[in-house]
Amino acid sequence: MNDLTNVTTGEVRLSYVHLFKPYAAGQGQEEKYSCTVLVPKTDTDTMGRIRSAIEAAKQKGVSDKWNGVCPPLVPTPVYDGDGVRPSDGMAFGPECKGHWVFTASAKADYPPEVVDANGSPVLNQSEIYSGIYAFVNVTFFPYAFGGKKGIGCGLGPVMKRRDGEPLGGGRMSAAQAFGALPPSPASAAPQAPYAPLPAAGSYGYTSPVTGAVSPGAVNPITGLPF
Numbered sequence: 001m002n003d004l005t006n007v008t009t010g011e012v013r014l015s016y017v018h019l020f021k022p023y024a025a026g027q028g029q030e031e032k033y034s035c036t037v038l039v040p041k042t043d044t045d046t047m048g049r050i051r052s053a054i055e056a057a058k059q060k061g062v063s064d065k066w067n068g069v070c071p072p073l074v075p076t077p078v079y080d081g082d083g084v085r086p087s088d089g090m091a092f093g094p095e096c097k098g099h100w101v102f103t104a105s106a107k108a109d110y111p112p113e114v115v116d117a118n119g120s121p122v123l124n125q126s127e128i129y130s131g132i133y134a135f136v137n138v139t140f141f142p143y144a145f146g147g148k149k150g151i152g153c154g155l156g157p158v159m160k161r162r163d164g165e166p167l168g169g170g171r172m173s174a175a176q177a178f179g180a181l182p183p184s185p186a187s188a189a190p191q192a193p194y195a196p197l198p199a200a201g202s203y204g205y206t207s208p209v210t211g212a213v214s215p216g217a218v219n220p221i222t223g224l225p226f
Helices: 043-063 174-177
Strands: 006-008 012-023 031-038 098-109 135-145 146-160
Touching: 006 012, 006 043, 031 043, 031 135, 031 146, 043 146
Parallel strands: 098 146
Antiparallel strands: 006 135, 012 031, 012 135, 031 098, 135 146
């Protein structure tokens, strides 16, 4: 594909993965397929191609979206994982340290193709979770919407390369969730039976017919005289 705005990354880590079902972060927002991409800062090749794609997208914006003028400050979707999140000023999660971070998305009508390391479609959705390592194809594009101009990132095919430690929101196995379980009640040793209630004539007796309590009767629950 000879499109300067299109990039296939090197091996990256994925977070906030929604590749099989569209997802909306807030009520009323459009549901989309999406994932957050963590590019190691050591992968200068991928980041060099991403920066070139963003510049190409800006040129498209000037010619197609922005009436021939490039804004002096163009918001882009790529952030420094060692910095703070633009949404709330809080630090990125620890998994973002040492990475460049961006989110790519696709409209609900355009589900991304998800394949394994051999190029075969991933049929078991549990194999795709936040924390895996993958190659991701993305396209950067200019937008002008609601008086705002900037660069967005479209999500294309995803190739899973290998497993990784699940991140928050990732799937957890039963063994991870429950650990070593104790024996079920059916297989546990039987408990000793309850002590029998006092017989008539010993600690007193309550008639099952009249309800009368004989002298000296003891409450079998509290151990106290009635």
